[in-house]
Amino acid sequence: MAKVLVVGNYAREHALAWKLAQSPRVTKLYIAPGNGGTGNVAQDVPIAPTDIPKLIEFALDEKIDITVVASDDPLAMGIVDAFTARGLKIFGPTKAAAQIEASKGFAKKIMQENRIPTAKFETFDNYEKALEYVKNQSLPIVIKADGLALGKGVTIAATFEEAEATLKKIMVEKVFGESGSRVVIEEFLKGEEFSAHAFTDGKTFVMFPPSQDHKAIYEGDKGPNTGGIGTIAPLTWVGAQNMQIVAERVVAPALEALRKAGTPFQGLLYPGLMMTAEGSNPVKSADADHGIKTIEFNSRFGDPECESYMRLLKTDLLDVIEACIEGTLENVSIAWNSGFACCVILCSGGYPGNYEKGKEITGIEEAEKMSDVVVFHAGTKMENGKLVTSGGRVLGVTAIGATLEDALKKAYEAAAKIHFEGVYYRKDIGVKSLNRV
Ligand code: AMP
Numbered sequence: 001m002a003k004v005l006v007v008g009n010y011a012r013e014h015a016l017a018w019k020l021a022q023s024p025r026v027t028k029l030y031i032a033p034g035n036g037g038t039g040n041v042a043q044d045v046p047i048a049p050t051d052i053p054k055l056i057e058f059a060l061d062e063k064i065d066i067t068v069v070a071s072d073d074p075l076a077m078g079i080v081d082a083f084t085a086r087g088l089k090i091f092g093p094t095k096a097a098a099q100i101e102a103s104k105g106f107a108k109k110i111m112q113e114n115r116i117p118t119a120k121f122e123t124f125d126n127y128e129k130a131l132e133y134v135k136n137q138s139l140p141i142v143i144k145a146d147g148l149a150l151g152k153g154v155t156i157a158a159t160f161e162e163a164e165a166t167l168k169k170i171m172v173e174k175v176f177g178e179s180g181s182r183v184v185i186e187e188f189l190k191g192e193e194f195s196a197h198a199f200t201d202g203k204t205f206v207m208f209p210p211s212q213d214h215k216a217i218y219e220g221d222k223g224p225n226t227g228g229i230g231t232i233a234p235l236t237w238v239g240a241q242n243m244q245i246v247a248e249r250v251v252a253p254a255l256e257a258l259r260k261a262g263t264p265f266q267g268l269l270y271p272g273l274m275m276t277a278e279g280s281n282p283v284k285s286a287d288a289d290h291g292i293k294t295i296e297f298n299s300r301f302g303d304p305e306c307e308s309y310m311r312l313l314k315t316d317l318l319d320v321i322e323a324c325i326e327g328t329l330e331n332v333s334i335a336w337n338s339g340f341a342c343c344v345i346l347c348s349g350g351y352p353g354n355y356e357k358g359k360e361i362t363g364i365e366e367a368e369k370m371s372d373v374v375v376f377h378a379g380t381k382m383e384n385g386k387l388v389t390s391g392g393r394v395l396g397v398t399a400i401g402a403t404l405e406d407a408l409k410k411a412y413e414a415a416a417k418i419h420f421e422g423v424y425y426r427k428d429i430g431v432k433s434l435n436r437v
């Protein structure tokens with residue numbers, strides 16, 4: 001029996017709480033702070049995810065048995081270290097281990113030292129030297145602020161002028177603050193992105209089936225990147241052999257490096273990967289990576305990958321989370337439902353640029369009456385008894401089905417029942433994969 005606290009306010013955390021609420025061992029479930037929809041599965045607690053002292057006070061007062069964190073900011077701030085120091089059990093990596101996401105330079109160093117396949121790169125803390133380096137590279141070139149930058153720290157520069165302007169913005173004008181005192185400049189990888197997730201207790205890890213996010217705002221992967229506005233899982237074209245390569249060449253060496261450094265990673269490791277054109281080449285040597293390159297490591301569940309994954313996970317999530325914390329993951333077998341899941345994110349018009357908030361949302365109940373449909377909330381809140389928009393990504397409409405086509409059809413039918421002024425969503429989530437099989 002356990003009292004559980006989920007920290008966060010996105011659709012990802014709503015999905016985690018939704019899944020945890022199904023555990024017969026969860027006696028009381030809280031979410032801090034939650035959003036306009038999380039109240040249907042957990043009790044909302046008005047504490048910000050980054051207010052670590054208040055969260056600790058709450059966890060001690062309420063005798064919380066397990067806390068679950070999936071947002072990068074509190075992890076990078078050391079929420080896990082602070083909870084552990086007070087004897088509180090918490091799912092997620094320590095501040096030191098979370099550096100694998102919080103510092104791109106740190107992640108690249110681990111990849112380089114452990115021969116984890118990734119784009120060629122150099123790290124700079126001097127603007128003139130960075131500029132000099134860019135002059136001799138082929139275009140496009142990828143420029144990344146070292147630290148967390150709300151998902152906006154990556155620029156793919158098509159011209160030298162754009163690269164110069166980007167470096168100036170990050171390193172001289174410091175638009176991302178100290179996150180930009182260091183930059184990683186790397187080779188542009190061409191191919192198709194996919195996501196891997198692994199539960200780990202620091203020693204053992206268990207891979208999820210592969211999934212795919214859709215980052216660009218417009219159909220056909222056009223327009224600026226968002227935090228992610230649609231996912232499908234599993235991604236059949238990646239295949240078991242490729243996932244074995246991800247496990248052996250990407251996840252295992254990264255976890256081993258962190259363990260050897262005395263900072264084992266416990267929680268959820270999510271490498272973002274690129275299947276490059278080389279991917280279709282035959283294996284050249286035992287060391288071949290089949291053209292799979294690591295774009296980055298995240299130290300938490302993907303959003304909206306998590307929303308699709310929670311619809312497919314069969315095993316009690318509390319059992320897995322507890323095993324990760326206790327170091328007993330090798331004793332747990334993780335099962336997935338057959339079939340497919342998808343998540344279509346409904347956005348505020350204008351996102352990822354400027355958008356208006358406070359628009360009334362209707363139709364969720366109608367959508368959820370459909371079988372196999374669950375709607376997770378992200379940017380929503382209750383205002384004067386009405387549910388209104390309060391963010392760029394507003395809702396994650398999820399569906400499951402025997403086939404991917406079936407899941408997508410249900411999600412889009414459900415999405416069409418939901419209304420708010422300016423609502424926007426991509427109509428082609430999963431279409432590329434449908435066309436592939
Ligand atoms: P990151 O924050 O590192 O995940 O980068 C955000 C997005 O930028 C990724 O999801 C990719 O779409 C893109 N990206 C990052 N690095 C590269 C690269 N080396 N080549 C091509 N695209 C990249």
Ligand code: GLY
Binds near residue numbers: 227298304305
């Ligand atoms: N799916 C993108 C992210 O969570 O970073």
